[in-house]
Amino acid sequence: MELGVTGTIFLTLCVTLFLYVITWRRQLRSKNLPPGPPTLPILGTIMHVSTTEMPQSLVKLSQQYGPVMSIFIGNNPMVILVGYDCVKEALVDHSDVFTARGNTFFASSVFKDYGIVLSNGERWKLLRRFSLTTLRNFGMGKRGIGERIQEEAHFLVERFRNNGEHPFDPTDSLRLAVSNVICSIVFGERFDYEDEEFMTLLSLLQEMFSLLVSPWGILLHLFPKTSTYIPGPHRKVFRNLDQLKEFVLQAVENHKKTIDVNCPRDFIDSFLIKMEEEKDNPDTEFHFENMFGTVIDLFFAGIETTSTTLRNALLILLKYPDVAKKIQDEIDKVIGQSRSPALEDRVHMPYTDAVIHEIQRFADIVPMGIPHAASKDTVFRGYNIPKNTTVSPLLTSVLKDPKYFEQPDKFDPRHFLDKKGHFKNNEAFLPFSIGKRSCLGEGLARMEIFLMLTYLLQKFHLKSNKAPEDLEITPEPGKNGVVARTYQLYVEPR
Numbered sequence: 001m002e003l004g005v006t007g008t009i010f011l012t013l014c015v016t017l018f019l020y021v022i023t024w025r026r027q028l029r030s031k032n033l034p035p036g037p038p039t040l041p042i043l044g045t046i047m048h049v050s051t052t053e054m055p056q057s058l059v060k061l062s063q064q065y066g067p068v069m070s071i072f073i074g075n076n077p078m079v080i081l082v083g084y085d086c087v088k089e090a091l092v093d094h095s096d097v098f099t100a101r102g103n104t105f106f107a108s109s110v111f112k113d114y115g116i117v118l119s120n121g122e123r124w125k126l127l128r129r130f131s132l133t134t135l136r137n138f139g140m141g142k143r144g145i146g147e148r149i150q151e152e153a154h155f156l157v158e159r160f161r162n163n164g165e166h167p168f169d170p171t172d173s174l175r176l177a178v179s180n181v182i183c184s185i186v187f188g189e190r191f192d193y194e195d196e197e198f199m200t201l202l203s204l205l206q207e208m209f210s211l212l213v214s215p216w217g218i219l220l221h222l223f224p225k226t227s228t229y230i231p232g233p234h235r236k237v238f239r240n241l242d243q244l245k246e247f248v249l250q251a252v253e254n255h256k257k258t259i260d261v262n263c264p265r266d267f268i269d270s271f272l273i274k275m276e277e278e279k280d281n282p283d284t285e286f287h288f289e290n291m292f293g294t295v296i297d298l299f300f301a302g303i304e305t306t307s308t309t310l311r312n313a314l315l316i317l318l319k320y321p322d323v324a325k326k327i328q329d330e331i332d333k334v335i336g337q338s339r340s341p342a343l344e345d346r347v348h349m350p351y352t353d354a355v356i357h358e359i360q361r362f363a364d365i366v367p368m369g370i371p372h373a374a375s376k377d378t379v380f381r382g383y384n385i386p387k388n389t390t391v392s393p394l395l396t397s398v399l400k401d402p403k404y405f406e407q408p409d410k411f412d413p414r415h416f417l418d419k420k421g422h423f424k425n426n427e428a429f430l431p432f433s434i435g436k437r438s439c440l441g442e443g444l445a446r447m448e449i450f451l452m453l454t455y456l457l458q459k460f461h462l463k464s465n466k467a468p469e470d471l472e473i474t475p476e477p478g479k480n481g482v483v484a485r486t487y488q489l490y491v492e493p494r
């Protein structure tokens with residue numbers, strides 16, 4: 001049988017490709033990377049990892065490949081850490097290697113390497129330390145952070161009350177309240193919920209957030225340089241960033257006119273003071289670009305996370321009215337109706353504390369964590385991890401680790417209560433991750449969730465037009481576990 005010229009070329013190509021794949025796989029195996037599903041050049045492990053249910057599919061794969069495994073995004077390996085023991089061992093015991101962030105192309109093309117979330121080295125260290133101190137500094141201006149949240153919780157309650165008995169989707173109200181807390185910390189003022197400037201700021205942030213998590217955002221993430229030349233909605237990210245910069249610049253100019261260096265009112269004042277202190281240092285990290293980067297980080301990292309947690313919390317309490325009732329009993333006993341909930345109340349409210357922990361564990365809103373990177377070649381649990389490899393702590397596998405939680409997939413506040421009804425901590429409670437790179441806003445977020453939730457339950461019974469058994473509290477399917485369900489509720493004054 002004659003093959004002909006076309007047949008010969010085709011056969012040669014197939015044999016070459018086959019040999020190439022075999023050699024490539026052999027080379028990979030010789031590198032002793034963590035095990036993982038079969039991979040192909042260029043395509044990586046795309047056939048084995050779901051793009052719409054990624055966190056769950058990775059947990060499933062780990063049953064076959066173990067707690068340290070590697071998948072391939074194109075030709076690049078990505079190490080996945082599964083379960084509490086492994087995540088803690090990497091991020092805490094090997095923090096010298098796994099504290100870095102990777103994907104510097106994206107960071108530098110979109111955020112120009114400024115700010116905290118995506119930066120590394122001295123810049124990250126200085127800005128993180130400065131921001132933590134400023135956030136922790138309860139004496140900032142005349143009012144502490146707790147007081148600012150209480151004030152916002154009051155406006156949130158009024159906004160809920162204005163809906164009367166009409167069912168409404170709480171998403172926007174929660175987002176407005178949480179954003180205003182950050183505005184109050186950063187700019188020293190909260191905005192009216194109808195304020196035009198505030199609306200513009202939020203819509204710019206919201207649009208950027210939606211773009212960055214959309215397929216266009218993924219394109220920008222994977223091909224940051226090339227994708228800036230491709231037409232598409234992702235280019236709005238840069239336009240929005242410019243507008244946001246104008247907004248912050250204007251705020252800085254206004255602050256400069258009224259600043260009292262002995263009494264900083266907010267984050268911008270504190271940063272301006274630091275800029276003045278370091279004005280003779282040519283290498284200072286305290287300049288406008290880093291101030292802007294850090295402010296954007298606080299908004300980005302703080303708004304969707306905290307407001308989504310609160311959105312999940314209300315839905316879970318609609319599903320379990322007996323749990324809401326028990327929290328209200330505790331509120332009546334410890335706080336009563338004559339004063340607002342305060343942070344000091346939390347230690348006297350073990351049931352409420354346990355429910356909030358369980359809501360965060362169950363809601364699992366950052367299931368894949370934020371990727372880290374290896375800052376040098378290293379050997380971890382017997383496998384080689386080359387410098388700059390992306391390392392992803394799979395937080396969902398920690399929050400639902402069967403070794404640490406009796407019924408990981410069930411909502412049950414008893415995960416955080418002992419037999420006597422006292423609050424019981426669990427080391428695998430890591431919604432904010434762990435180690436030197438863990439969430440910088442953890443303290444703030446925990447205050448917001450406690451104060452806003454207790455304030456709402458002090459004033460209202462939460463109601464739904466649906467029967468509890470018809471309410472679905474797991475995230476939207478096919479959205480990688482990060483999109484919460486939409487629902488309606490109404491409130492009945494207590």
Ligand code: HEM
Nearest residue numbers: 117298301302305306366370432433437438439440441445
């Ligand atoms: C329920 C609310 C929140 C959750 C679940 C959450 C979760 C997380 C997680 C998982 C990380 C990644 C940690 C890592 O890389 O290992 C992170 C980082 C971060 N979060 Fe949060 N976060 C929340 C609220 C906030 C708030 C309110 C702020 C500030 C206003 C904030 C600021 C940050 C920053 C700046 C980082 C980057 C830290 C760094 O790279 O050093 N977060 N957060």
